[in-house]
Amino acid sequence: MRSSSESFWRMIRLAVTVALVSACGASEYEYVSWKSDSYNGGRSYGKPPQCVDIPDDLRLCHNVGYNQMLLPNLLEHETMAEVKQQASSWVPLVHKNCHPGTQVFLCSLFAPVCLDHLIYPCRWLCEAVRDSCTPIMEAFGFPWPEMLTCDKFPQDDVCIAMTQPNTTEVPKPTGYSPICPPCDNEMKTDTILEHMCASEFAFKTKIKEVKRENMDRKVILQKRKKMLKQGNLKKKDLKKLVLYLKNGADCPCQQLDNLGNQYLIMGRKVDKQYLLTGIHKWDKSSKEFKKAIKKLKTHTCPTFENVFK
Structure with a gap:
């Protein structure tokens, strides 16, 4: 009986390895012994789990290394529409290259590989x-959400990982940059729209002055502003608006060094402060920039407040 059980788990591990590693490189992943219970894990779903194709417009998990996922997923999303809506909020974070395992970690939850049992991400990942x-995330005013509390993930069972449990140093990903996150913006339509969606308000203006305040950078704006996205910002707040680059006292931000240009400024209110969440040079010669400003009027943003909590 024991021999049969061991053989079963070897088959499962092989299936996971083939499904997940083929596009990503086997040396980057580990799968260790698994003691997990059945898929439901004590939770009740409105419908039984099923294998479905990962759609092309599930951008978070596009090219993740396998083609099918289980639905409902590990975050209890029961419909693909819900998966896509919630997952889209995490795409900008993956693009920031803050860790090489970000996409693998998130997709193991949003789009778990299609097996009889679910494989959770490792706690250390x-x-x-x-x-x-x-x-x-904090630079944009978002905390690490409770739904991703790491203590709930296994460290001794089979799990998805890209680093050893005791690894203390994480290699810097390709494209890593020490630039302040709100300043490290590609002039691409999708990237601009992603930053716009992560912000409550956006306008065109010039910068009057930049000061250091503790570990933040205080950005004082010119009074004249052309509003593009108002959010909950009131006119009386707009006139004397001061933005803060959170924990940005020492990281480079080329935009804040050149006060002569006009900028697309984005921000959001967190507690009693207004944070600078994005800054792009207002460049009419850029086709990507012009396209983003045009698409802004009809672009539908994910609801970040429903995700990062």
């Missing part, structure tokens, strides 16, 4: 992604 990416 969660902790590594959390520790690397939380500073970037």
Whole structure:
């Protein structure tokens, strides 16, 4: 009986390896012994789990290394529409390259590989992604969400990982940059729209003055502003608006060094402060920039407040 059980788990491990590693490189992943219970894990779903194709417009998990996922997923999303809506909020974080395992970690939850049993991400992978990416999330005013509390993930069972449990140093991903996250913006339509969606308000203006205040940078704006997205910002707040680049006292931000240009400024209110969440040079010669400004009027943004909590 024991021999039969061991043989079963070997088959499962092989299936996971083939499904997940083929596009990503086998040396980057580990799968260790698994003691997990059945798929439901004590939770009740409205419908039984099923294998479905990962759609092309599930951008978070596009090219993740396998083609099918289980639905409902590990975050209890029961419909593909819900998966896509919630997952889209995490795409900007993956693009920030804060940790090489960010996409693998998130997709193991949003789009788990299609097997008879679910494979959870390893606790140490969660902790590594959390520790690397939380500073970037905080720069945009978002905490690490409770739904991704790392203590709930296994460390002794079979799990998905990209680093050894005791690894203390995470390699810097390709494209890593020390630039302040709100300043490290590609002039691409999708990237601009992603930053716009992560912000409550956006306008065109010039910068009057930049000061250091503790570990933040205080950005004082010119009074004249052309509003593009108002959010909950009132006119009386707009006139004397001051933005803060969170934990940005020492990281480079080329935009804040050149006060002569006009900028697309984005921000959001967190507690009693207004944070600078994005800054792009207002460049009419850029086709990507012009396209983003045009699409802004009809672009539908994911609801971040429903995700990062």
